[in-house]
Amino acid sequence: MNSEDIRGFFASREQLDMADYLVLDYYIECVGDIETALAHFCSEQSTAQWRRVGHDDEDFRPKYAAKVISLTVEGELSALSYPVKHSESGPVHACRVTIAHPHCNFGPKLPNLLSAVCGEGAFFTPGVPVVKLLDIKFPESYLMAFDGPKFGIEGIRDLLHAYDRPIFFGVVKPNIGLSPEHFAEIAFQSWIGGLDIAKDDEMLADVDWSSLVDRSHALGEARAKAERQTGEPKVYLANITDEVDRLIELHDIAVRNGANALLVNALPVGLSAVRMLARHTKVPLIGHFPFIAAFSRMEKYGVHSRVMTKLQRLAGLDSIIMPGFGSRMMTPEEEVKENIEECLQDFGHIKRSLPVPGGSDSALTLETVYRKVGSVDFGFVPGRGIFGHPMGPRAGATSIRQAWEAIEQGASLESWAVGRPELQVMVDGANRKKQEDVKK
């Protein structure tokens, strides 16, 4: 490209009608001339050839080109942050670049949006071997084409009559191998112990040794019994993750049998399938995060998890389970907080999703998670912290509610545990582990 060609891919916000554009933030490392690389970066993701041969006065760029609207050169690097085979030579620069991408190029469709912002264009631009898509901002005109969550946080709270506190989920364990009857008995115990939502593991769906028909039937009955016994609404969260052409059928089966919320692995089925399901669903739809780490863990490469949280909310998930706090989840604390914020912040007419930062939780971690989230608008989702509790799942669930009481009362966990054996056994276990670690 010559310098005039390059100019067609740069603009200021003032020159554009921003209602026509998505705003994309990227971190890039570019090789050689920065402006040339950025013009290619825009050209490759929009109109790579902007006129027909022999039509010298034609120019598709004003309407269809992606355009750089802001650039910050963070500095020159001695080498790319990651080794990538590529063809350009010259100095390497780390840049933050903001691009206005015309949404008329693809319309309000999730697969086409993904193709535009993290497809061949963005990741195969000459001179731009290292790319991370950091954020997407949508004009109201684009958001209006999406329904978003049908229930949102308020809908989930109304379902459970649970206000002014977190929502207590639990992943029934053993996650793989239980018969529907054993599964139902364990879930029942956890509901009696105080759990709001007993859920299928993200790996447990419709399998021949625990079909969704049988499991949702057994769980529907167990839920009704738990509701009678406790006088409280309870939720069975059934995992209907499956081939996309079975999702609607599995929704109908599970809901008919008594599942009153549904889990779907959002990225494996695809965000578009989530949107389809959200349109159809009669109960809250909750997403789990398999696959997200494969493209979001590298600090400077891939797609930021915030983008996926935003798109999952846009697609209509009422609640989003995400990699949470604690070093087991290998996600920086700031990133977890950004993902929580993506669920809660204003987003046009789109309802708020309940964020569920997950990862090896128990009564012992509740206060930390609550303090980090900074509000009661979150879901808390232990697995083994409830279902591996030494006194069993009922006690496991009770220990979580006791830990919440301690927070409400402003008491320390240690003091609140006195006379509460379910919590005491968790506190004792933690103290024992501390002592063992000291001995090592």
Next chain:
Amino acid sequence: MNSEDIRGFFASREQLDMADYLVLDYYIECVGDIETALAHFCSEQSTAQWRRVGHDDEDFRPKYAAKVISLTVEGELSALSYPVKHSESGPVHACRVTIAHPHCNFGPKLPNLLSAVCGEGAFFTPGVPVVKLLDIKFPESYLMAFDGPKFGIEGIRDLLHAYDRPIFFGVVKPNIGLSPEHFAEIAFQSWIGGLDIAKDDEMLADVDWSSLVDRSHALGEARAKAERQTGEPKVYLANITDEVDRLIELHDIAVRNGANALLVNALPVGLSAVRMLARHTKVPLIGHFPFIAAFSRMEKYGVHSRVMTKLQRLAGLDSIIMPGFGSRMMTPEEEVKENIEECLQDFGHIKRSLPVPGGSDSALTLETVYRKVGSVDFGFVPGRGIFGHPMGPRAGATSIRQAWEAIEQGASLESWAVGRPELQVMVDGANRKKQEDVKK
């Protein structure tokens, strides 16, 4: 886990009925004790808690646990290859590990398979911060549940009456912004010039300024005219990438109007949607690769592109467009060859897919690509190499066919170009560029 717990996640192939298992190859970097990390790696991706509390004689591992069946410690590293926040301490080892994963845990379903092999388990294991899924091997019993491509390479060749040579695709350019009428005229010219398949860009789908209804109608007519004029079958490859609940409808519209192959962006719509479409389709289904680089470019992290090629073939794509040769595509040559091999090698009863290694091709690169592929069983897919040709798209297509004639005749491109102006202008352009580069 204690040493007995750990033992439950190791086995030899001889101890297992391998028909019950997928075989997964991972590169991992683990921190601390290797066997402990690997036991967690298996446990997290299968039965994380393998007995109910209070049932000490219960053990779900023999049937449901993923198990290490082979381990090669490649060496100790001074640090992880990529910085990842994590909780373990101890020596860091690079390992190649082979895992037998029981497919009864999820069944022959692509979203559930993806959740199992590159989900929370694989990527959030304590002590395993760096993971790359390298390959999946399937037992025949699992493959039997999949139909694979309906047409395959032979079906595409029969459609075009094109044997013993590559299939010549071209991405109509300008890719974004053309009216259906102008698009049809350009495609027509390229067919007359010798192209087999004129295709929509992966970024051009059903948009208001070029609806699929209008475009497929215009292209269907142009194709019929080109077939009459040349006496050869031609293909219009229409991009129906869209929300998954519109794919079947768009298939029907495009095919009714005269599109005789369909393009879909496989990862953005989801592999499961591809499988659904492959079951329905009346014409060959061709996949494009947006999003693949986000998780496959890092040498030691994410998911190898080979896995996605294999899964796309399994899902039923008759042809797979993939990042090809040349430094613009930033993909090591060996990786491109592996992806081509994945399309062509024996895969149970699953038909072969036509590999289309793409990236900035033209008459000038055909021989190189052909020699690297090592057979005529590939598609060649220039964009600007045809539609940016100085003499126009008809000449651009002709230049590709002339380049193939040169190969068939064993002639050099330079000598074959004499008296063939379409090829000559490409050769002249390349020579001019070489001289300019020398001057620099």
